[in-house]
Amino acid sequence: MNTKNNDFNSTEYLKKKISKKKKEVSKLEKEVNAKKKDIEKITSSKAFSYWVLFNKTKSDIMRNIYPKLLLDRGKTLLRKIKVDLNAKNYITRLENVKVSKNYKISVVIPTYYAESFMPSLLKAISAQKHIEDLDLIIIDSESKDKTQEFAKDFGANVLTIKQNDFTHSLARNIAAKHAKHDLILFTVQDELPAENTTFAKMAELLYLDQNIATVSTRQIARPDADIFARWQVDNHNQALDLNYDSISKINDFNKFSQESFVLQRRVSLLDNVCALYRKDIFTELNGFTEVIFGEDLDYAFKVLKKGYKLGLVCSTGVIHSHNRPAHYFLKRTFVSSMLDLDLLSAVDDSIVINPSLDLIAGLTISEYLSSKQTLSEFSKDDLREFMNKFKFNDFKKSEIRSELSKLILFSLESTNLDNKSISDDDILKYYQNLLNMLDNYLKKHPQIIASIKDRFGFLEKMLGTKIGDTLAKYCLSKQTTEVKINTKILKNILFGYV
Amino acid sequence: MKILLISHTFLPKYVGGTEVYTFELATELKAQGHDVEILCTDPLSKKKAYSLTKKKYRGLNISVIEKNILKYENFEQTYFDTDVDDIFIKFIDDFNPDIIHYTHLMHLSLNLVSIASQRGIKQVATLNDFWMQTHLFNRVTSKGTLYKEFSREEDARELSDKLNSGPRKSTPLNFAYFLKNKDKVEYLKTVFKKVSRRVLGHSTEFLNLNKYLNLIDHRSDKVRETLSQLDLVIFPTVFLYQEFSKWGFQSKQVIISEHGIDTSLFKKFTKEPSKKIRFAFIGAIIPAKGLDILLKAWKKIDSSNVELKIYGKFDLDKKYTSSIQSLISHSKSIKLEGTFKPEEIAQVFSEVDVLVLPSRWFENGPLVLRNSLLGKIPVIATNLGSNPEYINDPLNGLLFENEDENDLANKIEFLIEKPEKIKEMSKKILKQKSIKQDTFNLLYNYQNLLKS
Numbered sequence: 001m002n003t004k005n006n007d008f009n010s011t012e013y014l015k016k017k018i019s020k021k022k023k024e025v026s027k028l029e030k031e032v033n034a035k036k037k038d039i040e041k042i043t044s045s046k047a048f049s050y051w052v053l054f055n056k057t058k059s060d061i062m063r064n065i066y067p068k069l070l071l072d073r074g075k076t077l078l079r080k081i082k083v084d085l086n087a088k089n090y091i092t093r094l095e096n097v098k099v100s101k102n103y104k105i106s107v108v109i110p111t112y113y114a115e116s117f118m119p120s121l122l123k124a125i126s127a128q129k130h131i132e133d134l135d136l137i138i139i140d141s142e143s144k145d146k147t148q149e150f151a152k153d154f155g156a157n158v159l160t161i162k163q164n165d166f167t168h169s170l171a172r173n174i175a176a177k178h179a180k181h182d183l184i185l186f187t188v189q190d191e192l193p194a195e196n197t198t199f200a201k202m203a204e205l206l207y208l209d210q211n212i213a214t215v216s217t218r219q220i221a222r223p224d225a226d227i228f229a230r231w232q233v234d235n236h237n238q239a240l241d242l243n244y245d246s247i248s249k250i251n252d253f254n255k256f257s258q259e260s261f262v263l264q265r266r267v268s269l270l271d272n273v274c275a276l277y278r279k280d281i282f283t284e285l286n287g288f289t290e291v292i293f294g295e296d297l298d299y300a301f302k303v304l305k306k307g308y309k310l311g312l313v314c315s316t317g318v319i320h321s322h323n324r325p326a327h328y329f330l331k332r333t334f335v336s337s338m339l340d341l342d343l344l345s346a347v348d349d350s351i352v353i354n355p356s357l358d359l360i361a362g363l364t365i366s367e368y369l370s371s372k373q374t375l376s377e378f379s380k381d382d383l384r385e386f387m388n389k390f391k392f393n394d395f396k397k398s399e400i401r402s403e404l405s406k407l408i409l410f411s412l413e414s415t416n417l418d419n420k421s422i423s424d425d426d427i428l429k430y431y432q433n434l435l436n437m438l439d440n441y442l443k444k445h446p447q448i449i450a451s452i453k454d455r456f457g458f459l460e461k462m463l464g465t466k467i468g469d470t471l472a473k474y475c476l477s478k479q480t481t482e483v484k485i486n487t488k489i490l491k492n493i494l495f496g497y498v
Numbered sequence: 499m500k501i502l503l504i505s506h507t508f509l510p511k512y513v514g515g516t517e518v519y520t521f522e523l524a525t526e527l528k529a530q531g532h533d534v535e536i537l538c539t540d541p542l543s544k545k546k547a548y549s550l551t552k553k554k555y556r557g558l559n560i561s562v563i564e565k566n567i568l569k570y571e572n573f574e575q576t577y578f579d580t581d582v583d584d585i586f587i588k589f590i591d592d593f594n595p596d597i598i599h600y601t602h603l604m605h606l607s608l609n610l611v612s613i614a615s616q617r618g619i620k621q622v623a624t625l626n627d628f629w630m631q632t633h634l635f636n637r638v639t640s641k642g643t644l645y646k647e648f649s650r651e652e653d654a655r656e657l658s659d660k661l662n663s664g665p666r667k668s669t670p671l672n673f674a675y676f677l678k679n680k681d682k683v684e685y686l687k688t689v690f691k692k693v694s695r696r697v698l699g700h701s702t703e704f705l706n707l708n709k710y711l712n713l714i715d716h717r718s719d720k721v722r723e724t725l726s727q728l729d730l731v732i733f734p735t736v737f738l739y740q741e742f743s744k745w746g747f748q749s750k751q752v753i754i755s756e757h758g759i760d761t762s763l764f765k766k767f768t769k770e771p772s773k774k775i776r777f778a779f780i781g782a783i784i785p786a787k788g789l790d791i792l793l794k795a796w797k798k799i800d801s802s803n804v805e806l807k808i809y810g811k812f813d814l815d816k817k818y819t820s821s822i823q824s825l826i827s828h829s830k831s832i833k834l835e836g837t838f839k840p841e842e843i844a845q846v847f848s849e850v851d852v853l854v855l856p857s858r859w860f861e862n863g864p865l866v867l868r869n870s871l872l873g874k875i876p877v878i879a880t881n882l883g884s885n886p887e888y889i890n891d892p893l894n895g896l897l898f899e900n901e902d903e904n905d906l907a908n909k910i911e912f913l914i915e916k917p918e919k920i921k922e923m924s925k926k927i928l929k930q931k932s933i934k935q936d937t938f939n940l941l942y943n944y945q946n947l948l949k950s
Binding site: 119126127128129153155192193194196220223230319448449 | 718719722723725726731735736737739740742743744746747748749750751752754756881884886887890893928
């Protein structure tokens, strides 16, 4: 230290100092260059170009599409007001039910390889309060795991049905014949009641009025539900306004058939995920009709047509949702839309049918997405290049990657849908609209955390349902003239080989 | 597999259901040849704050983070602690675990999950109580009542009370303490602060609830973010799962899986015969455990052929203890048995015919209930929390309504009048999940996470 102090003014010391400073400068320069490179890397990346594109398209949408959207929103609001006004003709709003006594119920659960659900399901059932006697009936489709063992240990009445014979209607009809009590609760293996008074609250509402044939409840998404599953449950609850306990009844069926789709769906709501039935009426109506799907909705119409009432308890619920692949949603929505529309025979003016756009956009995007790993790789140029490569007419010739695309093609063939010219911009805007839908949902539910991967999954699944729904509407509109959709095609799509 | 188990506190200083479960799980994992480390805190340590003490406890490696929670300066410190984060980073960099399994995060820091997540380590958490949902981890309010339905407003009000009354044990408001206290000026200042906070605080802060709502929301946001980063969340009871689902959170995978318990102590279990029917209460003598309800019910019992055995520590809550003592002095046929070592549990149950669990809080599969069922001893419990998941009334036990001593007395009398029911119920009690089975399932889940 001392020597350094002595040489404080020497040239050598100054030289050393200068070279030290130079080193510092070059180090700083290196850092600046590195930062510059980083910035270049970011601005030249596809993610950045997508971001720029996203903002550009957004302003485009603001200018061109936003006024239209605003008008649409106004129309939707008007429609909602109309629905709310008309709803009063069919739906009686109630104070939330409070349990006043104990009930005896029979619980029916169809099972198939339910080993992993059984312990918690049985615990949740035995923890139900205000239940004087509970008679559990399990109807199992030849599971080879511990499903039946768990049920027997619990003291359940275990019935079996051959896997090949199983339909939702038949299994439940057989089990209902073994019910000891006057109330039968139909539920499923992968749900859990949201609280220990769920069953009793449903029973309380059922006993409010001799003419209430069934009471169902609303669903709550599981904590490990993906964004799409969450959106589905929340959207269903919101669209049908499942916020209060109520009773529905139809006095004038002719008038009812003129009502909007949403109102018809709300009035006839009966969900076998968890629903309580009065046994005498169930027997009187000969149980569930043999349908491939939607035996609950079918039963709801039998009830309403006979002049009985349907109850709904929204002050409790069941925890139930599924994380499923996109192609499942296409099949499921297609079939359920076909049946809904067929049964409800309503004209839904809220959805503009543009099958070509839905299908071709869906086809293009799903095929595109399946070839990419993350959404950040997505850019407009990529999409254009991709669309040039895969023009609609070439789809059949080219090698199709995604499962979803295969289904769309299959469905296109079965509906004889014509190709109409769709521009690339149309598809981009379509895509943008779906993203906006998700953004709106996330804005309303700020506690939901959505990663890029989650958004990506949402898009694909959303496409599945949109295409399924559009196909169903298209098929039904053609049904009278050109295409006859028969149960065989429906069954193939639902359980099918595709 | 290298497994890091993280618990808020640990044996032998802190004894509770979570600590015992963590210990049994660690022991079983180690016995199966896995490399296990336990990280925990001593929240009331007198050692240098944020030093790490390495210990051995019954063959397990324990690292204890020393800290003192009485020195917290704000609410956020109860769930974020950067000093704990620093220790954790060093710890995982040294140990390099494949799996981190949290059995509790209290006194630690929510940040641990995002730190490990950034490093790509797979993480599992078992939620044993309501700490992730509310600062009232056992859902008992400051007045000692049950906090039935979760609500933001109630949570904020409770927080306002908690923060405005200050640390209770450290500065009791009594004259004896004043005489003993050396720094009298400092003490008077604290008393003045407390009193003025109570008087002013309640009027202004109560109106100013928003401030506390913000604090509650901030905590909830951080907890929800943490839960979403976990690879697997396990609930030991359906009841907890239902309560958290209603509260609303998301995670990658969520399962319900009952805790396994050490079945070895009950291997050669036999009952000591007795002419009398022996009812028992086993637990801490604190209001939440509800011994007073049982004693009030017991007064109504008129039979010479019975006895009530009480096992537990009496000096935990002086006011409550004196009320219990006066109830006991008015009753007949009560035996005070004191405390016992955990390994003596089977011995204790060999001389018990019916266990009574009169808790007025949401129990989540408490050990005493599980051990009773392991020994096939029927239980009469409050119809509350997860109790009905274990007791199928009237098949293998009985349930009574919370705070209803008449209902409890009826249930006790039912078994006195029909003692043959005790044997019938005993036969219907289901097998309890062993820690071996639980560990087997957990390892399967760990492996699945590592594969993905």
